[in-house]
Structure formats: structure tokens, C-alpha cells
Amino acid sequence: MATPETLPCSAGWRLLHMRGDLFTCPSTDDALAHCISEDCRMGAGVALLFKKKFTGVEELLAQEKQPGQCAVLKRSGRFVYYLVTKKNYYQKPTYDILxxxxxxxxxxxxxxxxxxxxxxxGCGLDKLKWENVSxxxxxxxxxxxxxxxxQSRPQQV
Structure with missing residues (x-):
């Protein structure tokens, strides 16, 4: 079960940091998002989990999104966002492209x-710093x- 870490709030929106499993977030109304490369390899880390859970690599490739854009799938009434942050899986993203x-x-x-x-x-395998991403x-x-x-696993916090 996820537990809250912090809750910074500002005029009509919120950013909540939790420890727990992203795929067991309480609301199926929540959209999900993560970073991928333009080549849609998704061979490691959380991207591999998204690939296995939601499939759709061909659908993503057909959208022809480039770094700095966002591909979208709809699964079981929920939007799944794929932030394209680099051209190839072996590259690292920049904060500007993110x-x-x-x-x-x-x-x-x-x-x-x-x-x-x-x-x-961007803070797992892509090595961006959370203090810059947040x-x-x-x-x-x-x-x-x-x-x-x-959502972050307890050892990542």
C-alpha cells in the first residue's frame, strides 16, 4: 500500500509524492505516464513493465512521436501517456526535452x-535528478x- 511523503499544493492543482506500486494506484480513473524513447524499445525498468501491462508498441510507433512529444494509448477507459524524451533507448534525456x-x-x-x-x-535508468524534475x-x-x-518504491525515496 502506498503511503504519502509530501503534499505541496498551489492554486487548484497538487503534486503528491507516494511510496508504493504505481500499478496499484487506487483509482482506475488516474491516467498513467512514463518516459520512453522514440524507438519504443522499452526493454528495462518501469518502461518494460508498461510494455508488458499495456502492450501497443505498434500503436505507439504508428503515432510517429518525436522527442519532446507525447504518445497516448487508451486502455480500459484510462489514458496511458508515453513521454518521448530521447530518440534511442540507449541515449539519455535532457531536462528541456522532458x-x-x-x-x-x-x-x-x-x-x-x-x-x-x-x-x-526520468530519474531511474535515465539518471535525471528528482530535485530538478519535480x-x-x-x-x-x-x-x-x-x-x-x-509513485516510488520505498528504496527509491
Whole structure:
């Protein structure tokens, strides 16, 4: 079961940090999000879990999204966002491309989604620093009514 870590709030939106399993988040109404490469390899880390759980690699490739954009699948009434943060799986993303991918996701969310659960995006195998990523999420979403919950395994916190 997930347990809260912090709850920074600001004008109509929230960013909640939790410890727990992303795939057992309490609401099936929550959209899910994570980072991928343009080549959609998803061979390790949380991306591999998304690939196994939601399939759809061909659907993602057909969307022809580039770094800085966001591909979307709909599974069991829930949106699953794939933030394209690098061209090839073996590369590392930049904070600027991550920001652009988040903006792309936000644009889709504004018409469709009120809450998103995600891992600490970019901070696992991609090696970005959470202390830099968290303010980017805040910058992109603070003027919306979209709630975001980040899930991390207890050893990652």
C-alpha cells in the first residue's frame, strides 16, 4: 500500500509524492505516464513493465512521436501517456526535452484527464535528478486543475 511523503499544493492543482506500486494506484480513473524513447524499445525498468501491462508498441510507433512529444494509448477507459524524451533507448534525456514532453501531455490532459500517476519520471535508468524534475512538473502543471501523484518504491525515496 502506498503511503504519502509530501503534499505541496498551489492554486487548484497538487503534486503528491507516494511510496508504493504505481500499478496499484487506487483509482482506475488516474491516467498513467512514463518516459520512453522514440524507438519504443522499452526493454528495462518501469518502461518494460508498461510494455508488458499495456502492450501497443505498434500503436505507439504508428503515432510517429518525436522527442519532446507525447504518445497516448487508451486502455480500459484510462489514458496511458508515453513521454518521448530521447530518440534511442540507449541515449539519455535532457531536462528541456522532458519539459516539452510534459507540456505535450498537459495539452492532451486538459480536455481529458483530472489526475495522473507516474513514477519519478526520468530519474531511474535515465539518471535525471528528482530535485530538478519535480520543479519542472510544477512549472508545467501548476496553472491547471490536474492532480499528479508520483509513485516510488520505498528504496527509491
Amino acid at each position: 519539459r516539452k514532453s510534459l507540456v505535450s501531455m498537459r495539452e492532451h490532459c486538459l480536455a481529458n484527464v483530472n489526475s495522473i500517476s507516474m513514477p519519478r519520471i 520543479p519542472i512538473i510544477t512549472e508545467v502543471f501548476q496553472d491547471t486543475n490536474i492532480s499528479i501523484t508520483t
